[in-house]
Amino acid sequence: MPLESGEKLGPITIAYETYGLLNKDKSNAILLLHPSTADAHAAGLHEGSNETGWWDCMVGPGKAFDTRHYFVICSNVLGGCYGSTGPSSAHPGTTKPYGLDFPVISVADMVNAQRHLIDFLGIEKLLCVAGGQMGGMQALAWVALYPKRVRSAIPIATTLRHSPQQIAFNELARQAITADPDWHKGHYYSGNRPEAGLAVARMINNITFMTDRVMEEKFTRRLKDPAESAKFTDDFEVEGYTKYRNDWFVKHFDPNSFLYLTKAMDRFDLSRGKLFASGRPVRTRFLVVGFLTDWLYPPYQSLEIARELKSRKGDATYCEINSKYGHNAFLIGAEEITHLIRHFVQTDIFW
Amino acid sequence: MPLESGEKLGPITIAYETYGLLNKDKSNAILLLHPSTADAHAAGLHEGSNETGWWDCMVGPGKAFDTRHYFVICSNVLGGCYGSTGPSSAHPGTTKPYGLDFPVISVADMVNAQRHLIDFLGIEKLLCVAGGQMGGMQALAWVALYPKRVRSAIPIATTLRHSPQQIAFNELARQAITADPDWHKGHYYSGNRPEAGLAVARMINNITFMTDRVMEEKFTRRLKDPAESAKFTDDFEVEGYTKYRNDWFVKHFDPNSFLYLTKAMDRFDLSRGKLFASGRPVRTRFLVVGFLTDWLYPPYQSLEIARELKSRKGDATYCEINSKYGHNAFLIGAEEITHLIRHFVQTDIFW
Secondary structure (H helix, E strand, O other): EOOOOEEOOOOOOOOOOEOOOOOOOOOOOEEEOOOOOOOOOOOOOOOOOOOOOOOOOOOOOOEEEEEEOOEEEOOOOOOOOOOOOOOOEEEOOOEEHHHHOOOOOHHHHHHHHHHHHHOOOOOEEOOOEEEEEEHHHHHHHHHHHHHHEEEEEEEEEEEEOOOOOHHHHHHHHHHHHOOOOHHHHOOOOOOOOOHHHHHHHHHHHHHOOOOHHHHHHHOOOOOOOOHHHOOOOOEEEEHHHHHHOOHHHHHHHOHHHHHHHHHHHHHHEEEOOOHOOOOOOOOOOEEEEEOOOOOOOOHHHHHHHHHHHHHHHOEEEEEOOOOOOOOHHHHHOOHHHHHHHHHHHHHHHHO | OOOOOEOOOOOOOEEEEEOOEEEEOOOEEEEOOOOOOOOOOOOOOOOOOOOOOOOOOOOOOOEEEEOOOOOOEEEOOOOOOOOOOOOOOOOOOOOEEEEOOOOOOOOHHHHHHHHHHHHHHOOOOOOOOEOOOOHHHHHHHHHOOOHHHOOEEEEEEOEOOOHHHHHHHHHHHHHHHHHOOOOHHOOOOOOOHHHHHHHHHHHHHHHHHHOHHHHHHHHHEEEHHHOOOOOOOOHHHHHHHOOOOOOOOHHHEEEEEEEEHHHHHHHHOOOOOOOOOOOOOOEEEEEEEEEEOOOOHHHHHHHHHHHHHOOOOOEEEEHHHHOOHHHHHHHOOOEEEEEEHHHHHHHHOOO
């Protein structure tokens, strides 16, 4: 597959899951696009596991993406580490992982890989593409690259391009990983993983995805052991929480994937007309969703997407949801967003 | 000096600077309290240097703290690394720095050390104590500990206690330092300093002290070299900015001081009545200042200080300033804050 950078990558594996049934005229397919650290497992349970998918609250019979009506697809992104080709995959012809020999990939490359999957499934036109954060970027890139293949799009808590602040937080996380002596310039696959660095990166995500009010509710501020007060130990529950060393994510996510995916997000830029690469006004219907308390992807960025669409005579609705959960709100199936999405998607299929 | 923890510390050196002249009845002394990473050099130039003090915009003839009228004092805090006793000072009777053998210190301990300085200068009552961030905490602690020795106080962009979010950002910075292999559990004084970790800590400060709008103005988002686009290099100016390896701060600030001072801030807690340790209503006059765009020390925290004071019949004025500079606003001598402080302090001396 040719990449946006001009490099070539292949062969490529794309891991995916589907939920519900594809109808006869293949008009009920919805592609869910995951945020940077998630995977193809959007909903339900795998046999023998009690780990539900990352958007389980939104996907299933009677839920926003109602699997009694829709054929829902979710794939692990190119560059990821949960089944799709990424830096931890074997370099072709060898058993050695790519590491930093993996080429830099873009959000457009992720979408192109997904397009191959959609072709493979025999779907000409997607009823809807939807996702939050990096998933929202992919939804926008789908419209920019393949406007005729997308009937509607739901970019959530996302942006046309990262602000310097968003880039700086990602860069902080990348520095934490690459400063870990176990990182070894990306060649750690046969030794210790740079888990201390990845834990700091994970902390940064968790702090910036939440609001200070939610953290206040979640953690008491009580000193753990007053007798220890003259020593340099962890005092507060919040610090225990932020030490992710034993976190499932830290044990399983590939640190190099973290580097590549955040870089793809930082380089993403569909501002100043680039959303309309095809040159024609967008026909895709848009539901753009922002969250009032999301300070990492502030609502003004979602509003900019809607403004950009409307200025090109696009069909766009902007909804700002008053959730208290900050950026995390898009992962929580609150009544309001469930309702919005259900009706937006329904309108399209029953038109 | 006995510490709040019960430990003892001594002998103690306190580095300080003064500006202006102490009047005959010693009634015109203003104590400036510095934020965590600053020093005693609040204003003016040292001979042979063109580095002005950290609050130079506010201190001098005709400025908010007018040195034609006031005797202005600023000391490096206990636990700091710019002249006052801290983790990098020699353990008494040895030439070896304390490192982590330095006892945990509190904001109250910093204030007690300053009180010795004020006694030494023969000042019974301070006209004003003023500072932002950790400096604001010290101003509050002065009133809690020595209400009769402070006529007025100006806590700026500060809080009665850190929220879990503020603790989490500090903990992130501490983790970055302690994860640096050069940190060696605090015993790095004869070898390489953990500058990579300190650089990350510095980045965290800089990102959280600014607003995303100001970062947007400050940095273009242009790729540095498009030819490099397939490689894993730094792309954006903002990333270059966040790499502080050659920053003066990173070369000079003691990483252990960073740990101790942020810990003192995280443990600081004058909420729920503790501001009135003496049990009597506060007689000190207060000007409490918050900044609208400060998301690290949000205005609601300043408002809580004012509310706490008013509920005890304290004389408190709360001013929220509409600056675009976020938490950094307190270091920038904008017209509005200069005006507020000048008149607040004047009222007191001419009463």
